[in-house]
Amino acid sequence: MKVLYPFIAVLALVAVALVGSQISGLQYLLGVALPYLAFAIFLGGFVYRVLQWAKTPVPFRIPTTCGQEKSLSWIKRDPLDCPNNKLEVVGRMFLEVFLFRSLFRNTKAEIGEGPQLSYGSSKYLWLFGILFHYSFLVIVLRHLRLFTEPIPLFVKVIEFGDGILQLGAPTIYQTDLVLLGAVAFLLGRRLIMPQLRYLSLPADYFPLLLIFSIGLSGILMRWVFRVDIVAVKQLTDGIASFSPVLPDGIGPMFFVHVVLVCTLLIYFPFSKLMHMGGVFLSPTRNMSNNNRAVRHINPWNDPNIKPHSYAAYEDEFREFMVEAGLPVEKELPPAEKKEE
Amino acid sequence: MALPKLEELSKSVAKGPSLMTGGIPRHDWLETTPVFKPENFPYPTNPKRLEYLGFPNPRVWSPEDEDWKLPENWKDIILQGFKERIDKFRSFRIFMDCCVRCGACADKCHFFLGTGDPKNMPVLRAELIRSVYRNDFTTAGKLFGKLSGARDLTVDVLKEWAQYAYQCTECRRCSIFCPYGIDTCEITMMMRELLHLVGISINWCMEPVSNSNRTGNHMGLQPHTYYENVQYLAEDIEEITGVKVDVPFNKKGADILFITPSADVFAEPGIYTCMGYLILFHYLGLNYTWSTYASEGGNFGLFTSNEMMKKLNGKMYAEAKRLGVKWILGGECGHMWRVVHQYMDTMNGPADFLEVPVSPITGTRFDNAASTKMVHISEFTADLIKNGKLKLDPSRNAHRIPTFHDSCNPARAMGLLEEPRYILDHVVPKWHEMPENTIREKTFCCGSGTALNTDEIMDLRMRSGLPRANAVKFVQDKFNVNMLSCVCAIDRATLLSLVNYWTPGVEVCGISELVGNALILDGEQKRETGLRFEPLAGMEG
Numbered sequence: 091m092k093v094l095y096p097f098i099a100v101l102a103l104v105a106v107a108l109v110g111s112q113i114s115g116l117q118y119l120l121g122v123a124l125p126y127l128a129f130a131i132f133l134g135g136f137v138y139r140v141l142q143w144a145k146t147p148v149p150f151r152i153p154t155t156c157g158q159e160k161s162l163s164w165i166k167r168d169p170l171d172c173p174n175n176k177l178e179v180v181g182r183m184f185l186e187v188f189l190f191r192s193l194f195r196n197t198k199a200e201i202g203e204g205p206q207l208s209y210g211s212s213k214y215l216w217l218f219g220i221l222f223h224y225s226f227l228v229i230v231l232r233h234l235r236l237f238t239e240p241i242p243l244f245v246k247v248i249e250f251g252d253g254i255l256q257l258g259a260p261t262i263y264q265t266d267l268v269l270l271g272a273v274a275f276l277l278g279r280r281l282i283m284p285q286l287r288y289l290s291l292p293a294d295y296f297p298l299l300l301i302f303s304i305g306l307s308g309i310l311m312r313w314v315f316r317v318d319i320v321a322v323k324q325l326t327d328g329i330a331s332f333s334p335v336l337p338d339g340i341g342p343m344f345f346v347h348v349v350l351v352c353t354l355l356i357y358f359p360f361s362k363l364m365h366m367g368g369v370f371l372s373p374t375r376n377m378s379n380n381n382r383a384v385r386h387i388n389p390w391n392d393p394n395i396k397p398h399s400y401a402a403y404e405d406e407f408r409e410f411m412v413e414a415g416l417p418v419e420k421e422l423p424p425a426e427k428k429e430e
Numbered sequence: 431m432a433l434p435k436l437e438e439l440s441k442s443v444a445k446g447p448s449l450m451t452g453g454i455p456r457h458d459w460l461e462t463t464p465v466f467k468p469e470n471f472p473y474p475t476n477p478k479r480l481e482y483l484g485f486p487n488p489r490v491w492s493p494e495d496e497d498w499k500l501p502e503n504w505k506d507i508i509l510q511g512f513k514e515r516i517d518k519f520r521s522f523r524i525f526m527d528c529c530v531r532c533g534a535c536a537d538k539c540h541f542f543l544g545t546g547d548p549k550n551m552p553v554l555r556a557e558l559i560r561s562v563y564r565n566d567f568t569t570a571g572k573l574f575g576k577l578s579g580a581r582d583l584t585v586d587v588l589k590e591w592a593q594y595a596y597q598c599t600e601c602r603r604c605s606i607f608c609p610y611g612i613d614t615c616e617i618t619m620m621m622r623e624l625l626h627l628v629g630i631s632i633n634w635c636m637e638p639v640s641n642s643n644r645t646g647n648h649m650g651l652q653p654h655t656y657y658e659n660v661q662y663l664a665e666d667i668e669e670i671t672g673v674k675v676d677v678p679f680n681k682k683g684a685d686i687l688f689i690t691p692s693a694d695v696f697a698e699p700g701i702y703t704c705m706g707y708l709i710l711f712h713y714l715g716l717n718y719t720w721s722t723y724a725s726e727g728g729n730f731g732l733f734t735s736n737e738m739m740k741k742l743n744g745k746m747y748a749e750a751k752r753l754g755v756k757w758i759l760g761g762e763c764g765h766m767w768r769v770v771h772q773y774m775d776t777m778n779g780p781a782d783f784l785e786v787p788v789s790p791i792t793g794t795r796f797d798n799a800a801s802t803k804m805v806h807i808s809e810f811t812a813d814l815i816k817n818g819k820l821k822l823d824p825s826r827n828a829h830r831i832p833t834f835h836d837s838c839n840p841a842r843a844m845g846l847l848e849e850p851r852y853i854l855d856h857v858v859p860k861w862h863e864m865p866e867n868t869i870r871e872k873t874f875c876c877g878s879g880t881a882l883n884t885d886e887i888m889d890l891r892m893r894s895g896l897p898r899a900n901a902v903k904f905v906q907d908k909f910n911v912n913m914l915s916c917v918c919a920i921d922r923a924t925l926l927s928l929v930n931y932w933t934p935g936v937e938v939c940g941i942s943e944l945v946g947n948a949l950i951l952d953g954e955q956k957r958e959t960g961l962r963f964e965p966l967a968g969m970e971g
Binding site: 095139142143146147148149150151152154155156157158159160161162164165166167168171172186190192193195196197198199201202203204205206207209215219279283284285286287288289290291292293294360361362364365368369371372373374375379380381382383384385386387388390391392395396397398399400403404406407410411413414416417 | 440443444445449450451452453454455459516517518519520521523524525527528529530531532533534536537538543548551553554557568569570573577578579602605606607608609610611612613616643644645646652653654657658679680681682722723736737740741742743744745748749752770771772773775776777779780794796797798799800801802804809812813816841842843844845846847848849852865867868870871872896897900
C-alpha cells in the first residue's frame with residue numbers, strides 16, 4: 091500500500107504532463123512558468139532549511155568517535171575517524187560526503203541457533219548508494235549544456251567521459267543506465283527486505299519512483315519518443331537568459347520529463363532529500379574531538395544551575411564526618427557535642 | 431523479577447517470530463499500540479524523589495494501567511517542550527529532518543538483535559518521535575499527513591515513547607553506521623526529557639540522581655560510610671600484600687582529586703578495581719585525595735536531562751576548588767567519561783583555578799586535558815608504564831585469561847581505545863580480543879546502561895546484552911577466556927549478571943584490578959592470592 095500511492099502520484103504527474111503538452115496554453119505553463127517556479131521553491135526552500143539549521147545552536151560538542159583519540163604522544167591516533175582539529179574534520183567530512191565512509195562500515199547481522207549472532211560484511215547499500223548519487227551528479231552536470239552558451243569545457247569533458255563506450259546512436263550515457271539500475275536496487279531492497287519493507291513510508295518510495303521516472307523519460311525522449319533537441323536548447327537557453335520562448339513541436343515526452351523534474355525540485359526542500367544539506371551540518375560528524383583541550387561554549391548555558399553546595403552537605407552530615415575523623419570546614423558547636 | 435529460563439530465552443531469540451528472524455509484523459508501525467508487561471518497563475519513580483528534585487507532575491502511576499494520570503494539558507506541555515528543544519539543539523532538529531530511512535542502523539542495535547522488535551531498530555525508535563515532529567512542525571506533515579509519515583500525538587504514542595526511550599542505552603553504536611551521523615542517543619535523551627515534563631520517569635534513574643545530589647553518590651552512602659568502605663578495602667589490601675596503604679579523604683592541599691564511580695567503593699567486582707587504585711596510588715606515593723562530597727564519578731543526570739547532568743557534575747569542579755587541588759584524576763567509568771569529556775567543561779567550566787594536568791611521577795603534561803583538567807586513570811597508568819615507572823609481575827595474573835570490553839562512551843564519545851589495551855599488554859601474560867565487529871568503535875553495550883540495570887527487567891536485559899555475551903562466548907570457546915575486563919562501573923555490575931547468565935565461568939573486572947594485582951610493592955609479603963582472595967596460579971590448594 092505504501093508504494094501504491096506514490097506510484098499513482100507519479101502516474102498522475104505523467105498524465106498531467108501528457109495532457110498539458112497537447113494544449114498550447116498549458117505548454118507554456120509547464121515548459122516555462124513551472125520551471126521558474128520550481129527552481130525558485132527549490133532554491134528558497136533549500137536555503138531556508140539550511141539557515142534554520144545553521145541558526146540553531148550547537149550547545150555541546152558531541153562528535154561520535156570512531157577511532158583512537160589524541161592523548162599520549164606515543165599512542166597512534168586516528169585523525170580521520172577521530173579528528174582533533176578543523177583540518178582533520180574536513181578530512182572526515184570529505185570521506186563522509188564524497189565516499190560515504192559510514193555506510194562503508196555496514197554489516198549484516200544474522201541470528202542462528204545457540205543463539206549465535208554473526209555479522210557479515212555488507213557493502214551493497216554503499217555501492218548502489220554511491221553509484222546512484224554519482225550518476226545523478228554527472229547527469230545534472232551534463233544538463234548544464236542546455237543552460238550555457240558557450241558550453242563550458244568541463245561539461246564537454248564529462249559528456250565525453252560518460253559516453254566513452256561509444257555505444258548506440260545517439261551515444262548511450264553509462265550514467266543513465268547506472269542511475270536506473272541503482273534506483274531499481276534501492277527500490278527493490280525496500281520492497282524485499284523485511285526490515286526495510288516494514289519501516290518504509292510513502293515518502294521513501296515517492297522520490298525513488300520519481301527519480302526513476304525522470305531517468306526513464308529522459309532516456310525515452312533520446313531514443314524512443316525523440317524530441318526536437320534544437321528546440322529544447324532554444325527553450326532552455328531562453329529560460330537561462332530570462333527571455334523564454336517556447337518553440338513549436340518539442341514533443342510530449344519533454345513535457346513529461348520537465349514536469350517530473352520540477353516536481354522533484356519543489357518536493358526537495360520539504361522532504362528527506364534535504365539530507366544533501368544536512369550531512370554537512372551533523373554535529374556528530376563535523377566537530378573536533380578536542381573536548382578536553384579546548385572549551386566549547388554553549389550559548390544558552392544557564393549559570394543559575396548550581397550543584398548542591400558543599401556547605402549544605404557538610405551541615406547535614408557534619409556530626410558523622412567529625413565522628414569518622416573526616417576533616418570539616420566548620421567544627422561542631424559545643425552544645426551539639428554534649429547532646430551526643 | 432526472576433531471570434528468564436536460559437533454554438526458553440535462547441530459543442525465543444533465535445527462533446521466535448520477530449523481525450530479526452524474518453517475520454514481518456502484520457500491523458503498520460504507525461498504528462500499533464504499546465503493550466506493557468511487568469518485565470518490560472522499569473518501575474516508575476517514587477513521586478517523593480521527583481518532588482525533591484523539582485521535576486513537574488509527580489504522582490503514583492503504573493505503566494500497566496490504562497490511565498497514566500497525565501496532567502490535563504499534557505499534550506501542550508509536550509509540544510511546547512518539543513518546540514523549545516528543536517530550537518535549542520541543532521543535533522535534534524537535523525536528526526528529525528535528515529533521516530532517509532536507509533535502514534543501515536536497523537540491525538546495529540543490541541536491543542533489536544536481542545528482541546527482534548521492529549521499534550528497536552534505531553530508525554523506528556526515532557520515527558516514533560519524528561512522526562510527531564512531522565505532524566506538528568513541518569509543512570509536508572501538515573499538507574500530506576499520514577502519507578508523509580506524520581501522526582497526531584496521542585496517549586498511545588506517548589506511551590510508546592516511554593517504552594522505547596527506555597529500551598535504548600544511548601550507546602551510539604547505530605550512529606557510527608549512519609551516513610548522516612544521526613545519533614539515537616540524542617533522540618532518546620530528548621524523548622526522556624519530554625517525558626519528564628509530564629512526570630514519566632523511572633525510579634532506577636531518579637533515585638541515584640537524588641541520592642547523588644544529596645549525599646554525593648548514587649547509593650546514598652553518607653560520608654562516614656563511604657570513608658569506612660574505602661578503609662575496609664585498605665585493610666583487605668594489607669592482608670593480601672602486607673602493606674598498609676593510605677586512604678586520604680577531603681584533604682586540602684592535595685595535588686590531585688580522585689573521583690571514581692561510587693560502585694567501585696561498595697559493589698563487587700568494582701571494589702577490586704578500587705583496591706587496584708589504592709595500591710597504585712600508594713606505590714606512587716601520590717599526594718592525592720578522595721572526596722566524600724564529590725564521591726560519585728557517575729552522573730545519572732546524563733540519562734535524565736541536561737540541566738540535571740550539569741547540576742550533579744558541578745560538584746567535581748566545586749570540590750576541586752574547595753580543596754585547592756591542581757587537577758582531577760578520574761576512575762574507570764563509561765558514562766562518567768562521556769560527561770567529563772564532552773560536557774563538563776562546557777557546562778561548568780572554565781576550570782581556570784586548576785592547572786594543566788602534569789603527572790608528578792613522569793612529568794608528562796596531559797595537553798589533551800589542558801582545558802578540562804581531568805585525566806582518565808587509563809591515560810595516567812599507560813603513561814606510567816610507558817615511562818617504566820611501574821614494577822609489574824604479570825604472572826600474578828596468570829590465572830586470568832582476559833578479553834577487553836570497550837565501553838560505549840569511552841569508545842564512541844571519547845576515543846579511548848588503546849590505553850586500556852596497552853595496560854593489559856603489560857599486566858597479564860596474555861589476553862584475547864573479541865571479534866572485530868564487536869569491539870572498539872563497533873563495541874556492543876552491556877545492554878543495561880542509562881539506568882536500565884534494574885532487576886525487574888531481566889528478560890529485556892539478557893536479550894539486549896546478548897550481542898556482547900555472544901562475543902564473549904566466542905573467545906571463551908576459542909581461547910578459554912575467563913575474565914571480561916573493562917573500564918566501566920556500570921559494566922562491572924551489569925556484565926556480571928550477563929556473563930553469569932549466558933557464559934558461566936567468565937568473571938568481570940576493571941583494568942585497575944589487574945594492575946593492582948601485578949604491581950610489586952616495596953616491602954610486600956609473598957602474595958598467595960589476588961585481590962579477591964582467590965589463589966594465584968600455582969598457589970591453588
